[in-house]
Amino acid sequence: MSLLSSVACADAILSSDNDSKCVLRVGPDLIHVTAYQAQDPRAEFCRDIPNIGPVIIVLDYVDAELRNMMADIRVIKDVGGGADMSGAPNILSDAEVAPEALDSVTERHLPAKLYPTGIISFQHNFTSAGTYHGIVTVKNEHGQIYVSQFPFSVGQAHRGAILFYGLIAASIVAGAFGYWIYSRRYGAVPSSKKA
Structure with a gap:
């Protein structure tokens, strides 16, 4: 039962x-x-x-x-x-x-x-x-x-898209900033010359 x-x-x-x-x-x-x-x-x-x-x-x-x-x-x-x-x-x-x-x-x-x-x-x-x-x-x-x-x-459907594109933009900015810091610290990478 x-x-x-x-x-x-x-x-x-x-x-x-x-x-x-x-x-x-x-x-x-x-x-x-x-x-x-x-x-x-x-x-x-x-x-x-x-x-x-x-x-x-x-x-x-x-x-x-x-x-x-x-x-x-x-x-x-x-x-x-x-x-x-x-x-x-x-x-x-x-x-x-x-x-x-x-x-x-x-x-x-x-x-x-x-x-x-x-x-x-x-x-x-x-x-x-x-x-x-x-x-x-x-x-x-x-x-x-x-x-x-x-x-x-x-x-709230657009919140996920905003977060996704925000993360992509933040990654691009962080990458560009990292490259800028690297190039300022170590200078431009010399290009290899052909012999």
Whole structure:
């Protein structure tokens, strides 16, 4: 009986295709997660949504078993979970994804219900840049509950590019400065003469 009421926390993003569609593992099943923005409705996003404003988030069940499960969806603002080396928000702990801990930081909540078409689509207006978590909780007919999350950022996509190009520029400047110091200290390198 204790196995039937167990709660399992799933891995976050399992994989992504060109950073547009993410595959989320929820228990033994998979869901595609994709986001769209009005500024460019043909562009698809996964982990990095470039601009604040209205965003359409679509969860598309890969496995048909999910259609018979109650699904509860939340979007929460990251409240200090930190980020990994790539800048993506860290995965929240079990205590941080407990419903009572989420209520105060929830920006959007879709209460538990069945989605027999296998598609969950909703719009949310992100008014501030930052890191967020989508949290999917499903419950099957045996009472098993699976919780999974997909961290993403909004309005911060250009920060990575700025950092990358800043590091390149700093490397070029440092190299030029090093060469200038070397040439001042040791003088110009004499060119070899042909005999």
